[in-house]
Amino acid sequence: MKKVKIINGHIITPYRIIKNGSLLIKGDKIELISEVDIETLDYQIIDAKGNYISPGFIDIHIHGGGGHDFMDGTEEAYLKIAEIHATYGTTAMAPTTLTCANEELLEAIDLYKSANLKNTKGAQFIGLHLEGPYFALNQSGAQDPKYIRNPDVEEYKEVIAQGENIIKRWSVAPELPGAVEMGKYLKSKNIVAAIAHTDAIYEEVLDAVENGYSLATHLYSAMSTVSRRDTYRFAGSIEASLLIDAMDVEIIGDGIHVPPPLLKLVYKIKGPDRIVLITDAMRAAGMPEGDSILGNKETGLKVIVEGGVAKMPDGSSFAGSVATTDRLVRTMVQMADIPLVEAVRMISKTPAKVMGVEKNKGTLTAGKDADVLIFDENINIKITMVNGNIVYTSPDFA
Structure with a gap:
């Protein structure tokens, strides 16, 4: 099962922003959101480079x-x-x-x-x-x-x-x-x-x-x-x-x-x-x-x-x-x-x-679909992830 950890980003929740948080994804679901970088093994690391981490x-x-x-x-x-x-x-x-x-x-x-x-x-x-x-x-x-x-x-x-x-x-x-x-x-x-x-x-x-x-x-x-x-x-x-x-x-x-x-x-x-x-x-x-x-x-x-x-x-x-x-x-x-x-x-x-899909989508919450974005302060999209799969990466974010 694919495992991904996104670090060094500002995570947007429905009501606040978690500074320098980290987000763990297992398969097609969000596994965990943390205010600190959690030590993990066998996870692909994505460095958000100080950008925002957002729900899709x-x-x-x-x-x-x-x-x-x-x-x-x-x-x-x-x-x-x-x-x-x-x-x-x-x-x-x-x-x-x-x-x-x-x-x-x-x-x-x-x-x-x-x-x-x-x-x-x-x-x-x-x-x-x-x-x-x-x-x-x-x-x-x-x-x-x-x-x-x-x-x-x-x-x-x-x-x-x-x-x-x-x-x-x-x-x-x-x-x-x-x-x-x-x-x-x-x-x-x-x-x-x-x-x-x-x-x-x-x-x-x-x-x-x-x-x-x-x-x-x-x-x-x-x-x-x-x-x-x-x-x-x-x-x-x-x-x-x-x-x-x-x-x-x-x-x-x-x-x-x-x-x-x-x-x-x-x-x-x-x-x-x-x-x-x-x-x-x-x-x-x-x-x-x-x-x-x-x-x-x-x-x-x-x-x-x-x-x-x-x-x-x-x-x-x-x-x-x-x-x-x-x-x-x-x-x-x-x-x-x-x-x-x-x-x-x-x-x-x-x-x-x-649309009645709030049980699976709409927020970065453990157990929900891993629909995740990384974007900068001008909302320029750097990475788009749908159900845990990266479907777009900006050319300037390799």
């Missing part, structure tokens, strides 16, 4: 990267996305679909099953996230409007049956006819029900939360805010997500989708135990800027990547992000003035809780 980053909303998209319909896309994002610190991810025909959702499930068996060089898959097609047309954003529709009981039950134990979350506009009933069904199947691409007012979100919904997908993006109807003001889904304590929220922490003042506001209201940092990355993540495609490479929407973000060609909206998980943490620390320990918690412990 968990991305629960991601579409692509490295020129690939999960909607491309190939195993290669799944495997290459997992590999490219591991170089930026992602050790676990939830592959995410886009609004599409029902047949494509079923195909995505089958591809997940087959690719998951071959995924040994990148971030681990922890379940499929279906984003759409049950959205408010007015909040479609970069989702293809021709596929947007109301929840169909027979349709979503067929998809869930085929994706049993694979589909882990589904994003839906809660105000649509049948959406509340769908939320109840999702909860009964232990699938995280999230509100997304929605024009809902506060009362509709509250009703949804009381019937199974527990997460807000990419807060501030494609969500309703305060509106006036017949001279009266109504709180929207953004305000509801912030106000309802039972709700967790995702934020695309690239500093662009949600600018620093709003990052600070969300942090102040929800705190690190209710915030999940996500990339929402599309295929252009990790690629040069310029023209790209959101979704299937043959039938997807043309977009432009410039200034560190993807946009619709007419500039009407953002079209997914090109963020990587290291950038999320860097942004939260450097632009939103959030402590490193709490920024890391929002990309490790909190998403593990939301």
Whole structure:
């Protein structure tokens, strides 16, 4: 059994940093964390060189990267996305679909099953996230409007049956006819029900939360805010997500989708135990800027990547992000003035809780999966380890 000891690093726990600590790994599990260097025999030694030792980053909303998209319909896309994002610190991810025909959702499930068996060089898959097609047309954003529709009981039950134990979350506009009933069904199947691409007012979100919904997908993006109807003001889904304590929220922490003042506001209201940092990355993540495609490479929407973000060609909206998980943490620390320990918690412990994998992932704790990072003070990744296996080493960290 492989045994590894990482020494001379600052270990990030959910609530503090252990200076000059050491971490022992046996096989694919964390064996021990210590504040001193423990004498061992037959362990491979990794010198962290005074850098941080962190739990791996968990991305629960991601579409692509490295020129690939999960909607491309190939195993290669799944495997290459997992590999490219591991170089930026992602050790676990939830592959995410886009609004599409029902047949494509079923195909995505089958591809997940087959690719998951071959995924040994990148971030681990922890379940499929279906984003759409049950959205408010007015909040479609970069989702293809021709596929947007109301929840169909027979349709979503067929998809869930085929994706049993694979589909882990589904994003839906809660105000649509049948959406509340769908939320109840999702909860009964232990699938995280999230509100997304929605024009809902506060009362509709509250009703949804009381019937199974527990997460807000990419807060501030494609969500309703305060509106006036017949001279009266109504709180929207953004305000509801912030106000309802039972709700967790995702934020695309690239500093662009949600600018620093709003990052600070969300942090102040929800705190690190209710915030999940996500990339929402599309295929252009990790690629040069310029023209790209959101979704299937043959039938997807043309977009432009410039200034560190993807946009619709007419500039009407953002079209997914090109963020990587290291950038999320860097942004939260450097632009939103959030402590490193709490920024890391929002990309490790909190998403593990939301996705129901906290028994095995999310913290550097004895007995949990050895998903470990070493990075410097600017969150530049030096080593990425998934289940005890090193899948990436920075060229300057040999």
